[in-house]
Amino acid sequence: MKALVTGASGYLGGRLCHGLLKQGHSVRALVRRTSDISELPPPSTGGAFELAYGDITDCHSLLDAFSGCQVIFHAAAIVETWLPDPSKFFSVNVEGLNNVLQAAKETETIEKIIYTSSFFALGSTDGYAADENQVHCEKRFCTEYERSKMIADKIASQAAAEGVPIVMLYPGVIYGPGKLTSGNIVAQLLIERFAGRLPGYIGYGNDKFSFVHVDDVVDGHIAAMDKGRQGERYLLTGENASFKLVFDMAAIISETKKPRFSIPLWIIESYGWLMVLVSRLTGNLPPISPPTVHVLRHQWAYSCEKAKTELGYNPRSLEEGLKEVLLWLKSLGVIKY
Template sequence: MSAPRHTALVTGASGFIGSHLCEVLRERGHDVRAMVRRSSRLDKLELGAGGAPFELAYASLDDVDSMAQAVANVDLVYHLAGATAAFDRVGFDRANVEGVGNLFAAIAQARAHGQGPRRVVHVSSLMAAGPSHPSSPRREHHRHERDVTDYGDSKLAGEQLAVASARRGDVELVIVRPPLVYGPRDEDVLHMIKSAAMRVVAQPGLRPTWMSAIHGRDLATGIALVGERGTPIPREGTAGHVHAGGGGDPEVLGDTHDPRGAGLYYLTDGQRSSVAEFGQIAAAALGRRAVTIPLPGFAVRSVGLLNQGLGRLRGQVPALTRDKARASLSSGWWCDDARARADLDWSPEFGLEAGLEDTVRWLRDNQLL
């Protein structure tokens, strides 16, 4: 059954996931407004537009007034804009926390004039919850683990600010926490695929750990469904809810619809893999065989620290920082999407093999490999 047509604003629309989401929302019959900065490259968004340009709203996360204009007269906001790479927590917080506060201030400003959205879908990260237990995937009601990565802590702080702001402003809020995302138009995971193309797969740590992944197109479809059908965060704090300081033991899988995780959704391809398996499947998609090289923790941390120092000198955040090194050496980033499948009638199109074949095909077609 199709959802009622709505007008949606997508922040971070010029990015990898944002461009896919704009495309999916249009295909589902919705009117799309793409929020971009004046300095944004629009090539990904243009690919998603397929020759029929989206309405653009020029605004930035540090400018409340420009965002108030962007959110005026829309029904839903899909908030994807944020920082996935920074040198330190301050750099992450500027976009992932302060930016969230500014967005909700803009929404309050628009709603004061009867023009603001009724619902916000906040796209966060699995890392906001913290690592998974080695023997059990994370579910939405599992309690948070802090102080593992700066990125994850900033995303969790952004979620908490969004929850408080939405309740004050009487706005429905739903949170999506993706795992590793890859696919056409992506640049971050491209480094892993290029390494596989060189027949080398680096495994952080001496033992593999579980991880979840999802193709960008599938994630965009899931996010759209969350906007249409997802259950929002409770307006009043549910006893023991993860955003009230509660939650269950991550070692115990627990019930799919445990109310302590209400309003949160994980989206995955339904598989579990490891960094080594991801690299080996990427190599197979390239028609090659690769060697997996386990790297001791001290080596991963040392490279991350060295890269970070060199990156500061160059003024560019490298692919592997000290924070990403810490993340790669954790107990794993594995989650379960049973709640999303039950609530949203959602299932992914791409498994990992098909997804990486699709990605490699796109990279070759665009002469990036």
Template sequence: MKVAVTGAAGFVGTNLLDLLVRSGHEVTAIDRIRSEHAPEGVTWVNGDVLDVESMKRALDGVEVVYHLVAMITLAQKDDLAWTVNTKGVRTVAEAALAVGVRRMVHCSSVHSFDQSNCGGVLDEQSPRSVDASIPVYDRSKWAGEIELRAVIETGLDAVICNPTGVYGPVDYGLSRVNSLLRNAARGRVPAAVHGAFDFVDVRDVAAGLIAAGEKGRTGENYLISGHMLGMHDAVRKAARAAGRRGPMYSFPLSVIERVLPLAEPIGARFGSDVLSRSAMAALLAAPVIDGAKAASELGYAPRPADETIRDLVAFLVTSGQLGRRSQLSSVV
């Protein structure tokens, strides 16, 4: 089957390309850059997700398109991120409908849900990120879904996936979470915080997207979740997988909340948003993700977190992003 992936050179895109090629599909990769790590046999197209005619040419003859393009930011306001995450979705959807694409799978995010106001448990019916105080990324991901639904109402067959915190191999650019785990594997994380979040292996996200394309119901959302993982536990596992001891101390989130008013502006002066309310929001909310819908309708089942962390550390070593120890340890 001929399929296309927008944002193909990114973190999720790289893993999705690999799984699609291994599954025997003819794959068109749509991005402004070409990944040197993509599998052989992929056809690269320089497409603009804000230009309908560009996307029509890129999607001509495609049966299924996976839309991954998004701008991730912790900023409160970012006009370009808003445009890409909203108009970009609408443009791809309209182009897909115009050229007769059979199905569109949109990769949204758990951040399109208001995690602070879901009552502690988040499912596909939970409140959405509409409040103006919520960072622009979260609000734009929900607005992008609204744009897609408008095209679904005119005849497009599309489904929406909402992954949680994505991590794991393979990653050549290193996401925030993977970067933290690499630092832990290097022995450079002496302390952590008590917070936890639902993290999902990027390879499981790729599998969930494909399953949604095959089995998902038109217009439905599917939370692509992993496992609730404490940050202290995660960095300790990464450190021990690399043969290091890992952090001995962790700080309660209440301490982080108290210092944020001072730490946030200081970090901003040095170009860092690690200690910011936007960065800490998910850990502070820490909702339990109900993945029952994806499990029952898509047959989705995430792998254990220990396996992801062990595989990530091994990948970082083999890809030259982490110095090799004499022997990598099992995750404890």
């Protein structure tokens, strides 16, 4: 199969390109002229891996990139909790999906579209673990990213109802080796924790997220290409836990001390407002913002039993994944223990 990967220069997209190549597929990576492609394989003379320059906000560039491909992996998205211009979430995450769907309709060779959504598109799960049947209540949104992914999810579902060969995937909180982007939030927080810039727990451990290793998400995407049923949703999630447990587990693995106190969320939110002010003055995105805290006030726990049954999805434990991440961060020299 020849696969086109959007968002190939991103955290998940880059790992997906490598995973597809290992499985023997030909890969065309959609990147912008300004993209950092240092984590991507070098283009090969035999055509197993090639770059296509374009942008999901430009439908014409997609038509050229999609030509001759059988499968589209649409992994491109803006993954941030806050942007000074929130309209960018919608131009990329919503209109970008519309463009991908339109270009795919006009490309005769396309057999399947694997769309990377997000657990945020399904909404919070305060007090329970949700499955693929959950639909966002649309009564509240912690972030504009969440709102954009919910709208995009409705577009994808409508396309499926109209017969478009699309499979929708919903990863949890992705962590693991790879690019140290804002999408790799677990690695970023561990760096802050070991550097002493995050001296305590974030809140009191009432949060809950579904943590999943990036390579397990990649395997889930490739399995969805082979086994995913048209129009179906699959949660590619993992172990449901709080960030407090993540910090405790990291301390045990690294044989370092656990945090001795908790930082109330109102303090973190106040700091977030300060960071937003600094961001508006400097133009650099803040490491934390008030919407981040809004997310932490809720639970986002999910079940991946459907993906296990239908796709053969088999996510590793959080402990196993964290051991790998800590060794990787240590090898980079960004943490010490």
